Amino acid sequence: MGDKVTIAKFLCQINTELVRLARNLVDLEDLEEQEKRENRIQRRWWTRDWLLLRPIHGQYEALMAELQVEDHQVFQQFLRVDVATFYDILARIEGRITKQITALRYPISPALKLAFTLRYLATRNAYRDLRFGFRVAHNTMSGLIVDVCQALIDVIEQLFVKLSTEPEEWQQVAQTFQQKWQFPHTLGALDGKHIRIKKPPHSGSIYHNYKGFDSIVLMALVDAKYRFLWTQIGDVGSSSDGQIWNHCDLRQALEEGVLGVPDADLLPGDDVDTPYYIIGDDAFAMRTWLMKPFPY
Known part of the structure; x- marks a missing residue:
């Protein structure tokens, strides 16, 4: 003991x-x-x-x-x-x-x-x-x-979120999209993501999104391997993807032609030059530099 x-x-x-x-x-x-x-x-x-x-x-x-x-x-x-x-x-x-x-x-x-x-x-x-x-x-x-x-x-x-500014860099992105997803001339995929938050005091419903919770929005352009090329974070949840896109710097840069996007050239098996473009869903308006799903 x-x-x-x-x-x-x-x-x-x-x-x-x-x-x-x-x-x-x-x-x-x-x-x-x-x-x-x-x-x-x-x-x-x-x-x-x-x-x-x-x-x-x-x-x-x-x-x-x-x-x-x-x-x-x-x-x-x-x-x-x-x-x-x-x-x-x-x-x-x-x-x-x-x-x-x-x-x-x-x-x-x-x-x-x-x-x-x-x-x-x-x-x-x-x-x-x-x-x-x-x-x-x-x-x-x-x-x-x-x-x-x-x-x-x-x-x-x-280091890791860097938007290309040279035609050669964009062509590498497009080649990867074609090889991995069989989608030629694509410079990136665009979409928004709602990040759930606890809304700030006295903010009313400005952060309340269509999904039924409060959020801020991450708008991003990614390459074929899901790596970020460009991001914009912090828009209120009540804003639609289209509204955010219409006022972002990436859209302005694409419209002004200052990103070094390659000149239009031939699609595989085609004889007509086609512009390079980014792709998005129905929230975005179609442009020569933005492709969205065709309506039925």
């Missing part, structure tokens, strides 16, 4: 020591958020002990570390990116989301920030749900996800 008591005491001491060590690693971001509310809410503790065990049991530190060694396929299912892509993205944005270590703060690592941001984008789980896996306070997580998303926009957008 004495040995069992001794072992139990030893395990309790280990657990206590782990909590103490974790407290030395806890980031000040949790504490700062709590300090802001201290005058309004009487707290029983500065931060919860189970959050402090993040370096030992956190989803990034434990599960993801195991998956990137043992099971790359499940790692990709978890974050929707493979291991190599995860670290490539991290290398590109790390400098923008890293905070300095101080005597009072050991900040959350950039890799952990990127991990729970990608998990949020992949699942849209609530912050209060994600905190249980990653062991980061939900109010801290909410601000950091915004920071990481902004860094992704600033760094990645110019």
